[in-house]
Amino acid sequence: MISDNVFVPLPLNLSAEESDLYIPYQTYKFPVQNIKQCKNTFVAFSGFCINIGGLIKECHHHNPLQHQDYVGEATYCFYDSLDHPEKLITLDNDTNYLVIHHPWFNYYHWICESIFRLWMVRKRLNKLTLILPEFYKNADFITGSLEPFNIKDIFYIPDGKGLFIKNVCIPQIKPVCDSYNGYHVRQVRKFYKDYVTNVKKCNVLVTEKLYVSRKLASRRKVINENVIVEILERFGFTIFYPEQNCFLEQVAIFNTVKYVVCEHGSGTTNMLFMDKGSSLLELHKNKTNELNHPSFLFWYMAEALGINYYHQSCETAGKEDYFDGDYIVEPKKFEQNLFLMLSKNASI
16 A cells, blocks of 8 residues: 655654654654445444455554454444344445444544545545434534535434445545544645635634633643633633534634644644644643653644644643543743744744
8 A cells, every 4th residue: 555654843842851752753654545335334333344354444443452342343233233133224225325434433533534534535425325323413513514515315323223235435544543644634624614714604703812721621621720821811812612612613713813722632623724834832741642652643733734833741630641631731831832832933
């Protein structure tokens, strides 16, 4: 499989003490993604797909440590449907169905993985019927992000059911989460920007400086946010709570900002809608993941979008694990990073 080599500039405020966390990871390979057309395929409620050859590689990440878990979950769903026929729906007509979802249901994975699978087949949507779990109808970020595509046909899978499908199209998910097809990323940014500007014409807050707070989130909050907010307001930042705006309003808001400060999390995903040359300061935890370095999701995305990237490593409180621990942001260092981001005319 042909791969593109991607080079990622270092964070613009990277210190010598933290350079070893980033320098070894400045390049990665992004393989060309396939669009798989399959016959007689079992599609689990979660989005895993199995045919006579086993688990179809286009439906899951390439993660050797988790591969057996994927196979186990998909196989369990398959045999559970065989043992309980009432859980199996057969779609044996000549309709060509489309699968783009997968088990990790959250904002980032939908916007930065499922939507890009949809983008790969955007010119064929009039000939495809999208398959989605039924509960997706109740999620604004699902319905809002699909709205600009004007999809005519969607088949909703009832909770707990599996499908046996005669014809199914499976655009390949990104093999590795923290990697990006830069060309597609920039195309999708323009697609949504044009929609909220020229079609939806969202009437939203317009600001150049935005702090994306996780105060209303269930985890990964900033313990000393009151101190951080005082600093941010002194620099003219608007405090923003993503939960208070629908998806398309968030697109329109981020389309206007030049400087964003955010904790690592779903809200940072909205950098997808920021213009080239804008700047972002990501707060992340000094507790690293199983690869012993910070998550590169948004550092790598900044490269794909042409965004100036800054970072700050933070102490943790409470649960000290990578996914759930809360943050303690060192105020003096934060103010220095904020000043640097606002004053440095770095461009990509």
